[in-house]
Structure formats: structure tokens, C-alpha cells
Amino acid sequence: MNVAIKMTGRLYDEIRHDLERPHPFAFERVGFVFGKIGTAADGGRLVLLTRYHSIPDNQYIDDPTVGARIGPDAMTWAMQAVYHGRRTREGIFHIHLHGCVGETCMSRTDAREVPPMIPGFQSVGREAAHGIMILSHDHGSGWVCLPGSKDLMSCSSMSVIGMPIRVFDRGGTL
Amino acid sequence: MDYPKPQIEELKGYCRKLGVLQEGGVTFFSLEGLRLPAGCEPQICDALLCPTSRDQYPSRLFLSIKVKSPYDRNWNCENARIGEKNWFAFSWKVEGANLTLAQVLTSHLLGFTKPK
Amino acid sequence: MTGGRFSRQSFLGTDSEQQIARCTVGVPGLGGGGSHIIQQLAHIGFKRYVLYDDDVTEESNLNRLIGAESRDARAQTPKLHIAKMKILGLQPDAIIRGYPCKWQDNPEPLRDCQIVIGAIDGYRGRRELEIACRRYLMHYVDIGMDVHGENRPVIGGQVILSSPGGPCMTCIGFLTEEKLGAEAARYGNAGSRPQVVWPNGVLASTAVGFAVELVTGWTRTARPYAYMVYNGNEATLTPSKTLKGLERHACAHFPSETVGDPIVIAL
Numbered sequence: 001m002n003v004a005i006k007m008t009g010r011l012y013d014e015i016r017h018d019l020e021r022p023h024p025f026a027f028e029r030v031g032f033v034f035g036k037i038g039t040a041a042d043g044g045r046l047v048l049l050t051r052y053h054s055i056p057d058n059q060y061i062d063d064p065t066v067g068a069r070i071g072p073d074a075m076t077w078a079m080q081a082v083y084h085g086r087r088t089r090e091g092i093f094h095i096h097l098h099g100c101v102g103e104t105c106m107s108r109t110d111a112r113e114v115p116p117m118i119p120g121f122q123s124v125g126r127e128a129a130h131g132i133m134i135l136s137h138d139h140g141s142g143w144v145c146l147p148g149s150k151d152l153m154s155c156s157s158m159s160v161i162g163m164p165i166r167v168f169d170r171g172g173t174l
Numbered sequence: 175m176d177y178p179k180p181q182i183e184e185l186k187g188y189c190r191k192l193g194v195l196q197e198g199g200v201t202f203f204s205l206e207g208l209r210l211p212a213g214c215e216p217q218i219c220d221a222l223l224c225p226t227s228r229d230q231y232p233s234r235l236f237l238s239i240k241v242k243s244p245y246d247r248n249w250n251c252e253n254a255r256i257g258e259k260n261w262f263a264f265s266w267k268v269e270g271a272n273l274t275l276a277q278v279l280t281s282h283l284l285g286f287t288k289p290k
Numbered sequence: 291m292t293g294g295r296f297s298r299q300s301f302l303g304t305d306s307e308q309q310i311a312r313c314t315v316g317v318p319g320l321g322g323g324g325s326h327i328i329q330q331l332a333h334i335g336f337k338r339y340v341l342y343d344d345d346v347t348e349e350s351n352l353n354r355l356i357g358a359e360s361r362d363a364r365a366q367t368p369k370l371h372i373a374k375m376k377i378l379g380l381q382p383d384a385i386i387r388g389y390p391c392k393w394q395d396n397p398e399p400l401r402d403c404q405i406v407i408g409a410i411d412g413y414r415g416r417r418e419l420e421i422a423c424r425r426y427l428m429h430y431v432d433i434g435m436d437v438h439g440e441n442r443p444v445i446g447g448q449v450i451l452s453s454p455g456g457p458c459m460t461c462i463g464f465l466t467e468e469k470l471g472a473e474a475a476r477y478g479n480a481g482s483r484p485q486v487v488w489p490n491g492v493l494a495s496t497a498v499g500f501a502v503e504l505v506t507g508w509t510r511t512a513r514p515y516a517y518m519v520y521n522g523n524e525a526t527l528t529p530s531k532t533l534k535g536l537e538r539h540a541c542a543h544f545p546s547e548t549v550g551d552p553i554v555i556a557l
Contacts, residue, residue: 004402006427008455008546036550038426041387041399048427048549088553161427161454164507165404167312182557193554198421199460199543204554229414230471250474255394255418257552258425265474 002044003155005035005133005142009162011049016135018054019097026060026068030096032078036089037129037146047129047144047155050090053081066109068096075117082125091128092121093142097135103170104136106143115152118145133158140168177225177275184276189221195257200224202236202256203275211287215242222256225278233268235282236261243286296335306506307335313505314338316403316428318393318419320369321345322485323409323433325356326494328373331407332380334502339377339386340400342393343369354487394418401426405501408432409494411483413469420452420459424544425552429453431500433493435520437484445489445522448530449496453504454549456514458541463532464517489522496527 007015011033019029032053038046059074082092094114098104106114114132121130122145131144131152142155160166186192190207203223210217220238228234229251240249240262247264254261266285268278296307303309315336317324320343331339346366347358355362355369357376370388377384389396400406406428408419416432423430435447452458459465496518503509517530 008427010455011546036547038401038550039398040401044398046401046426046550048425050547050549087555088547089550090547159404159427161404161429163504163512164309165313165429165505167309167314167404169312186557192557194557195552195554196548197552198417198424198458203557227467228470229474230467231474253394254414255421257554258397258422260394 001146001153002040002042003047003142003144003146003153004040004044005047005049005140005144005155005158007033007035007049007158007160009160011052012160012162012166015052015095016097018052019095019135023060023068024057025062028067028096028099029055030068030070030094031055032081033093033095033133034081034085034090035093035129036091045129045144045146047091047093047131047142049093052095053077066113069113075120078117079120079124082121082128082130086125086127089125089127091125091130093131093133093144095133095135100136101138102136103139103168104134104141106132106134110134118152119150122147140166141170181275184274185223185279188276188279195222197257200226200228204257205279208237210241211243211283213244214286222261223275223279223282225275231267233278233282234263235266235279235285236263238262241286245286245289247285299334302502302506302508306508309505310335310502311337313405314340314403315501316340316342316393316400316406317373318342318400318406318408319410320373321351321409322354322356322487322490323435323494324407325354325358325369325373325376326490327407327409327433327498329356329376330495330498331501332377332384334498335381337381337384339384339388340403341370341373341386341388342391342396342400343373344391345369347372354485354490356487393422397422401428403428405429405431405504407497407501409434409490409497413465413473416459417465417470420465423452424454424458425549427454427549429501429504431497432459433490433497435485435489435493435522437486437522443484445486445520447489447493447520447522449493449500449516449518449520449527451500451504451513451516453514454544455546456541457536457539458543460543461539461541462515462517462536463530489520492522492527493520 035047035049040046055074061069061071063069133142140158143152158168189205193204195202205221208221222236224234250265251263268281347362349363357372430452432450518527519530520527
């Protein structure tokens with residue numbers, strides 16, 4: 001099954017602007033972006049992003065062993081947001097930047113720390129998709145857990161519908 | 175647009191399941207299993223009620239199929255795409271100020287049973 | 291000495307060729323306007339297409355259907371086939387998903403597009419296509435022309451850009467209750483309208499220009515919306531007067547959360 005992500009140019013710029021800001025002590029920033037599912041061709045799915053939530057500085061935990069660690073207040077906010085958005089099936093995605101060029105993938109820390117958040121989101125937002133997104137300087141990757149599934153699927157592409165249009169294909173190069 | 179709760183409760187009585195759909199800035203009430211007047215074929219179908227002005231009609235009732243009724247109707251709206259489904263509507267103007275949602279609906283359903 | 295195929299469009303940006311090649315463009319309707327659009331997209335280097343048309347070539351199309359020849363009218367060649375051949379003749383490695391139907395009969399493939407360029411009939415059809423583009427996040431470029439007036443024919447037309455997050459066709463004053471109502475009164479029939487090749491060419495070229503700008507950003511000027519009014523008698527294409535005051539307009543008809551598959555909320 002094919003899963004692709006789309007967002008508007010305005011949202012992309014908002015996300016990048018926030019994630020590129022320095023943090024008082026964390027090496028990088030993380031945020032949450034929300035999205036809804038669309039049915040695509042041949043049984044595929046689209047994840048259409050709607051809004052972004054910037055995690056306040058004081059909701060990070062000072063942990064020099066990782067790029068960034070968010071605290072319980074940030075997670076509580078996220079869970080409540082998923083709960084309140086359950087009627088409209090709005091799902092949540094953890095998002096952050098990698099300071100590299102080209103297609104990026106989860107670091108060992110990402111793979112260890114982020115996927116375990118997903119079952120919690122699924123428990124309050126059963127009918128929504130949840131997952132992880134990572135942006136590089138000029139690319140973007142995503143992994144999505146569709147409703148009813150335990151598996152994180154790698155997205156085939158991420159499109160930014162702005163000007164210019166940006167299409168980040170998995171396995172593609174500029 | 176918000177509607178008073180009593181009007182919504184009243185509308186529930188006409189169908190199996192009532193819901194609301196927003197599209198293009200317009201509110202549609204989704205009536206699953208709407209019971210149609212005697213003489214209609216089928217007797218039950220799904221419908222969308224648009225209680226606000228649409229295409230210069232004060233309100234519009236869209237049906238999931240072209241219903242057969244005792245009188246020939248002018249089905250001037252075929253395969254209208256709303257909520258990613260196709261709908262049908264016949265030409266029927268419901269006039270009157272301050273109608274409740276149920277009054278709007280029943281006035282549209284009258285269109286099946288009145289000669290003109 | 292000649293350069294590569296796209297050497298003359300290098301001003302679009304160093305990565306423009308790849309940006310254009312990666313973009314999926316939808317063209318629902320491959321008639322007089324759509325056939326012009328297809329030809330230009332293929333020349334510029336678009337390689338990913340989603341196409342719809344359920345019609346065949348007839349004699350009356352030959353005054354404007356780009357790519358069609360006399361034998362196509364005799365053979366009733368599907369317009370979809372003509373479009374595919376035009377694309378493949380220039381981009382043999384193009385990925386074309388073509389559907390011999392109306393887009394509403396098989397809407398899912400269209401949702402993979404980043405841009406939809408529509409040259410379809412009727413206001414209702416345009417409203418429906420715009421709704422789909424807003425739900426599934428696609429830029430929508432619309433073109434249309436008509437000829438009205440009996441004693442002194444007047445050629446009119448439009449090129450519109452409706453983008454997610456920006457003003458919609460209702461906000462910019464193109465789609466109105468009056469127009470939709472008048473069309474509904476004619477039993478929804480847009481009618482068999484006069485059509486000629488050169489206005490289609492002007493409008494299609496402008497639409498393709500918008501598409502290239504969206505993909506490459508070569509003008510370095512944001513264009514969140516556009517409504518260009520064509521006057522074929524004066525040979526002018528000018529911004530509509532209805533755009534005044536829209537600069538900071540937030541579209542109330544398509545809030546950002548109304549994307550994705552429609553959800554009926556139980557009451």
C-alpha cells in the first residue's frame with residue numbers, strides 16, 4: 001500500500017521556521033503536526049497535514065545525551081489534542097529536522113524513542129493516522145501508522161503544495 | 175451555522191441516522207435511511223439536506239438515487255458531487271421564512287406527492 | 291552549437307528540469323483547452339500525468355483539438371489516446387495514468403497530483419473540481435472561454451489560480467449563486483458552446499505559465515491566487531476587478547482543517 005504526505009507551503013514554512021530556531025539547551029527542536037487521511041488510488045492513502053504545534057521551551061527536558069527530549073507536559077498536551085480531534089479523525093505526527101542534505105531516515109535515537117509514542121496516540125485516536133516525520137534541508141521523509149495497524153509504513157513521497165512546489169520522493173535524488 | 179438542538183432532535187425522527195457534513199463553506203445534514211412518502215420507489219434512501227440557499231434555491235434536498243414518484247419531477251440536478259458521493263435533486267422551491275429544519279425537509283418531501 | 295533539450299529554459303532554475311519532472315499534473319478534460327495544455331506541458335518536460343476524458347474525436351472538434359487529424363475524426367479516436375501520443379512523442383518515459391471517463395467517476399488517481407489544470411464545462415463542474423482540489427491539497431488552475439452576443443460576437447474567458455490556503459473561486463467572485471442558479475435552471479447543461487483555437491491557446495498558455503511558476507518559483511514572486519479575464523475582441527488578459535482587497539483575505543469556505551476524506555459527524 002502506498003502512503004503519501006501533502007502539506008501547504010504556508011504550513012511547511014511555519015514548521016521549518018519553528019524547528020530551525022535555537023533552543024536554550026536542547027541541540028534541536030521537535031514539534032507535532034496534525035493531519036487527516038484521504039483515500040488515494042489503488043487502495044493507497046494520503047496524509048493531509050492541517051496544523052502545527054510548537055512545543056514550548058519549558059516543556060523540554062535537559063538531556064545532553066540526545067538531540068532533544070520532551071517532557072510529560074508536552075506528551076499530555078499531545079494526547080489531549082488527539083482525544084479532542086478524534087471526532088474529525090485528526091492524527092498526530094512527531095516532527096523534527098535533521099541537519100543534512102537529501103533524503104533522511106530515523107537515527108538510532110529516533111527509532112528507539114519515537115515509535116513507542118504511537119500506541120498511546122492510537123489508543124485515544126483510533127480512527128486517525130499517527131506517525132513520524134523528519135525534514136532535512138531539502139527533503140522530507142515520513143512514517144505512518146494507519147488506523148488499525150501496528151506497523152509504521154514508510155511514505156512514498158512528501159509534497160509541499162506552495163510556490164515552489166516541492167516533491168520529496170522516497171529513493172529520489174535532486 | 176448553528177441550529178437549535180430541538181430542531182436537530184426533531185430532524186432525527188425522519189431517518190435512521192442523522193449527521194452533519196461541511197463542504198465549501200456549506201452545511202449539509204446527512205439523513206441516512208430517510209423515509210420517503212407513500213408511492214415513492216424506493217421507500218427509503220439516503221439524503222443530504224442543504225437548508226441554506228444553493229444554486230438560487232432557498233434550500234435543496236439531494237437524494238442518493240433518482241426516486242420514482244407518483245408525479246413526474248424535473249430532475250435538474252444529476253450526479254452532483256457532494257461529500258465525494260453523487261447525488262440527485264429535482265426542481266422544487268420551498269418558500270417561507272423561519273422554517274425549522276423539519277419543516278424544510280417535509281416541504282421538500284411534499285414535492286413527491288403534489289402534482290405541481 | 292545547440293544545447294540540451296531544456297537549455298533554452300535554464301532561466302527557470304538550475305533544478306527546474308528535475309522539479310518539473312517530479313511533479314504530477316492532472317488534466318481532467320482533453321478537449322480544445324486540455325489538448326493545448328497537454329502539448330505545452332509535454333514540451334516543457336512534465337513527465338507525470340493523470341488524464342481524464344471519455345470522449346472521441348469528431349469532425350466538429352478539428353477546428354481546435356490539438357494533435358487531432360482528419361483521420362482521427364473518421365476513426366473516432368479517443369481524445370485520451372491523442373493526448374497520450376502527444377505526450378509520449380516528446381517524453382517517451384512519461385508516466386501517464388489515463389482514464390476514459392469523467393474524473394468524478396474515478397476521482398482517487400487525481401488526488402496524487404500537485405497541480406490540476408482544468409478546462410471543463412460548467413460552473414457546477416468547476417465548483418466540484420475545486421472542492422476536490424482543496425480536500426486533497428492540489429493547486430487548481432482553471433481555464434474557460436465563451437462567445438456571446440449575436441449581432442456582435444464577444445469572446446470572453448478566464449484563467450484562475452485557486453490554491454489551498456488562498457482565496458477560492460467564490461472569494462474572487464468567479465463562482466456565484468447567480469451563475470450556478472442560471473446553469474441549474476438550464477438543467478445543468480453548459481450547452482454546446484462556440485469554441486475556437488486561438489483563445490484556447492492564449493488561455494492554455496497562461497495556465498501552463500502559472501503551472502511552471504508554481505513548480506519552479508522562477509519569478510520569485512508569490513502568487514497565492516489569480517483571476518485573469520480574457521477579452522478576445524480587444525486581445526487583452528487583465529486581472530479581474532473583483533480581486534480588489536483580497537490581499538489579506540482568508541478563505542472562509544475552505545478552512546485548513548477541512549481536508550481529507552469527508553467526515554459526517556453524527557448528531
